[in-house]
Amino acid sequence: MSKSHAANRDPASIATLVSYADVDFSAHRMSDARNGYLQVLAAYPHNAHALHRMGLVCAYLNEMAEASVYLERALQAAPTSAELWEHAGLVAALKGEYAEAEAFYRHALHIAGSTATLHRNLADCLRQSGRLAEAKEHYEKAISIEPNLHYAILAVARISSELGETVNSASYLLRAWMLAPGSLRDGLDLITALVQAGREDEVNDVVELLSKRYANDAEALRFISGTLNENHRYADGLRLARRGLSIDLDNHFLFYNAARALWMCGRTRECFPYAMEAARLWPDNDGKSVQYFVSCVQLALGDFFEGWKRHKIFYTYQSIANHLVRPEFPEWNGEQVAGSRFLYVLHQGFGDQIQFLRFAEWLHQQGATVDVLVDPPLAGVAASMTGVRTVYCYPSVPNGPYEYWSYMLRIPEYMNLRISMLPIAMPYIAATQERHEHWRTYIEATAARTACAKKRRVGFVWQGSPNTANDRFRSISLETLRPLFDLPSITWFSVQKGNGEEGSTVLADEFDVHTLGPLIEDFSDTLAILETLDLLITVDSSTAHLAGAAGLPVWVFQPAYSEWRWLVNRTDSPWYPSMRLFPQRELGQWDTVIEEVREALLEMSAEEVHADR
The missing domain is CATH 3.40.50 (Rossmann fold)
Structure with missing residues (x-):
């Protein structure tokens, strides 16, 4: 019997017609399925199954308004069908009507109880609405029903990352990865999450798997090496960037990734050819960042002529230009300035x-x-x-x-x-007499020279602004500095200002340490204090520049990464003749540097104290 000639109301014929339409639906022959269900509905307008399937056919054909109408009629015909309520929710969500979708899903849960798909779909809806914590809760309920539901596990991982729950994110990403090592993006996200969660040892296995899977894919190696650099895994980043370059010598990103890794490891001379090749290959209209990077490398290597000429690209960054004032009168381009x-x-x-x-x-x-x-x-x-x-x-x-x-x-x-x-002028700043006298009186009352003629006064700063790039490598914990504080014949003054300025107060019970940060109002105070001390020991910070500009003795803990202003392989600075640099050998490792500073302090303590400070 032909589908199109079924008797109008013969139940057997209608059942056969539904069966044919269902076969067409399952085979995704949606036009044929639509014709079949419409014939059923012509005979039985309230047939819940035909109305339901028509709603799904319309949704498949992206006819969302019609889909909603058919599903609404189906719900009137079969209001206790949890599946119908769930599908109505799916269509509402596809239309961006998340409040309605949520109501449909919750009604389906009320009828059917917890199912993995219902919790997952409700979670998707809540996630689209920006209600991440609630979405996470329902994904977790779906996972409790189906522990291997990869989609939900990955969703919880990504939401946890957005919520700042780094440990939870890493755990769920790793769980998803163990179920099914997924896409390149999943692997990169897992590396980031594990690093942020402090699970460095587990990163190695993921890196090894990715490097093997994409061993011959230069573009993938570009993304892997870049992610490793972003997560401070510079040795691996360099290794995989170089592997990528063995496949594709025209990939500017790979040259840049190799250069960045070498720069961060303090291997500036090795970095230079990679940086130059990245700049040569980079598209002209999209290479500002690499050009600026090259200028920093050139300056660090002492090539001031090329470095400063290229460095001006800094001002072409829109994000920079938007935050800078631009006076209306003429900008200087090297003209004679006498009399101007x-x-x-x-x-x-x-x-x-x-x-x-x-x-x-x-x-x-x-x-x-x-x-x-x-x-x-x-x-x-x-x-x-x-x-x-x-x-x-x-x-x-x-x-x-x-x-x-x-x-x-x-x-x-x-x-x-x-x-x-250089240094052009030195010193070029000084404290006012009033502030100098104020702080000289204060310091003398705190650590009088007459009380111990050989007692040194040393200032210290242990951290820079946490908002500065690479601050994690330049700032030092007070615990790391402890070997310095127990040296005899030194009175210590913390001139740390801002973030964490009171952190040094805990040292006062154990060492001769005084915390001045809360008393400091501005750089004028800090400068006046430094003028009364014998030495400043500091991380690479604004206080280091302050002491150097005033011609005052300053020792700087220099992290291993390259920094253009301190040049390469120097323990002095042409910018600041009174400055001494103590560079790291390996990024993140301060123990050797602390020991060198300790030895230098012992030598200094044996010298005569200048009574004028």
């Missing part, structure tokens, strides 16, 4: 601004009348400079008039700066 009024615009971190303040002196020496624009905490020290007429502070920008203005990083190129020209 010049606004020198400083920016970036406090340390950068202190380092580049010296060029205000150079501009003054060339005959310009110089005003500077700095962040408010630096106003006092900037005002101490003999070559500066007026100090202005963000967010105020002076109206002028000025003949020229310039950002700080543009000055070196146009003045044709060479290493031999």
Whole structure:
């Protein structure tokens, strides 16, 4: 009997027609299935099965409005069908109607009780609505019913990551990976999660599996090496970038990944050819970051001519330009400045601004009348400079008039700066007499020279801003510094300011340590304190620049990663003649450096103390 000629209301014929339509539906012949179900509904308009299937056929054909109508009619015909309520929820979710979808799913759960698919679908809906914690709860319920539900396990992992639950995210990602090592993205996410959770040992197995699976896929190796670099696994990142380059020597990302790994390991000279090749291969309209990176490598290697010329690309970053002031009068491009009024615009971190303040002196020496624009905490020290007429502070920008203005990083190129020209001016900042006397009196009352004529006064800073890139490698824990604090004949003064400034107070019961951070208002206070001390020992921080700019003795813990301003293989700095660098041999390993500083302190303690400090 032909489907199209079934008797209108003969139950047997209708059953046969439904059977044919179901076969077409299962085979995804949706046009044929639609015709069959419509014939059924012509005879039996309230047939719940035909209405249900018509809703699904319309959803399959992306006819969502019609799908909703048919499912609504089906629910009127069979209101106790949990499957119908669930499918109505799926269609509502596909339409972006998440509140309605949630109501449908919850009603289905009320009828059928917990099922893995219902909890999973409800979780999907909640996740789309941004209700991550609730979504996670229902995914976990689905997993409790079906422990190997890979989709839900992966979803919990990703939601946990979004919620900042790094340990939970790592556990679920690893669980999903053990069930079925998935896509490249899953592997990369797992590496990141394990590193963030502190489960470094388990990373090795994932890296090994990925490196074998994608051993001949240069593009995959690009992503793997990049992820390893982002997670500070530089040795593996370098190894896999080089493997990728053995397959594809035209892949600019792989050259860049290799260069970044070498840079972070302090292997600057090895880094340079990789960086240059990345810059050569990178598309012209998308290579700003690599060009800036190359400039940093060139500067670190002492090539100031090429480095500063390329460094100006920094100001073409839209994200940078959007946050910088741009005065309306002419920008300086290297013209003669004698007799001109010049606004020198400083920016970036406090340390950068202190380092580049010296060029205000150079501009003054060339005959310009110089005003500077700095962040408010630096106003006092900037005002101490003999070559500066007026100090202005963000967010105020002076109206002028000025003949020229310039950002700080543009000055070196146009003045044709060479290493031999440094330090330009020294010292170029000083504390006011009033603050100097205030802090000299305070320090003398705390650690009087007369009480112990050979007692040294040493300041220390153990961490920089946590918002700075690579701060995890430059900051040092107080516990790591303990071998220094028990040295005899030294009184220690913490000049740590800002984040964690009171952390050193716990040392006072055990060592001769005084915490000054809470008493410090700005850099002028810090500078006045440093002028009363014999030495500052610090991580690479703004306080290091402050002491160096004032010509005061400062020892700097230098992490192993490359840093353009400190150049390569030096323990001194042409920028700051009073500075001594103590570099790491291996990234993250401070023990040897601490021992070297301890030995240097013992040597210093044997020398005569200067009574004028």
